[in-house]
Amino acid sequence: MMEQNRRPRGASPGGDTGIDEAMIERLVRTFYGKARADDLLGPVFAAHVADWEAHIAQICAFWSSVTLKTGRYSGRPMARHLPLPVDARHFDRWLALFEETARKLCPPAAAARFMAHARAIAESLELGIATHNGRLLMRGERYRMDAPGRN
Numbered sequence: 001m002m003e004q005n006r007r008p009r010g011a012s013p014g015g016d017t018g019i020d021e022a023m024i025e026r027l028v029r030t031f032y033g034k035a036r037a038d039d040l041l042g043p044v045f046a047a048h049v050a051d052w053e054a055h056i057a058q059i060c061a062f063w064s065s066v067t068l069k070t071g072r073y074s075g076r077p078m079a080r081h082l083p084l085p086v087d088a089r090h091f092d093r094w095l096a097l098f099e100e101t102a103r104k105l106c107p108p109a110a111a112a113r114f115m116a117h118a119r120a121i122a123e124s125l126e127l128g129i130a131t132h133n134g135r136l137l138m139r140g141e142r143y144r145m146d147a148p149g150r151n
């Protein structure tokens with residue numbers, strides 16, 4: 001539907017998708033409930049996040065900046081993830097849980113917007129983590145911690 005792509009002047013950046021702060025918080029809280037209970041992701045979060053309310057507030061600010069352009073987040077996501085013991089498996093699980101949650105809680109256009117950002121950011125984090133661990137990935141190649149590096 002073409003008219004959905006046109007936004008009236010002054011409308012909020014998330015306007016045509018229905019994304020707002022309340023939707024972001026529901027998505028983030030539900031996602032972290034699943035991620036913390038997950039056998040692969042749970043232990044990583046447990047080892048690195050001490051104050052969950054502070055973390056959730058930061059992640060909400062992050063998604064608010066990304067989808068609503070509010071500028072509420074100023075942080076360094078890449079630097080935070082570089083030391084984490086994660087690879088393609090973790091990112092695939094993260095994206096699967098995030099997508100399952102977004103599709104359940106958000107209208108389709110909003111879920112699509114969240115997923116487009118999440119996939120792009122996950123890819124760049126995975127690339128950064130691989131490089132940080134001495135692996136230069138070829139285009140489309142995934143990072144596996146247990147695979148011997150060829151470079």
Ligand code: HEM
Pocket residue numbers: 041044045048049058059062074075076077080081084086087090091094117118121122125
């Ligand atoms: C393998 C999947 C992932 C794991 C296990 C993971 C884990 C973590 C952990 C443990 C922290 C806290 C780090 C610290 O405070 O020292 C963190 C922070 C954060 N994560 Fe992730 N993450 C993953 C993927 C992602 C993705 C795909 C995004 C974005 C789409 C994301 C966005 C963030 C942001 C914005 C922060 C806050 C960084 C800051 O302190 O400013 N993460 N993550």
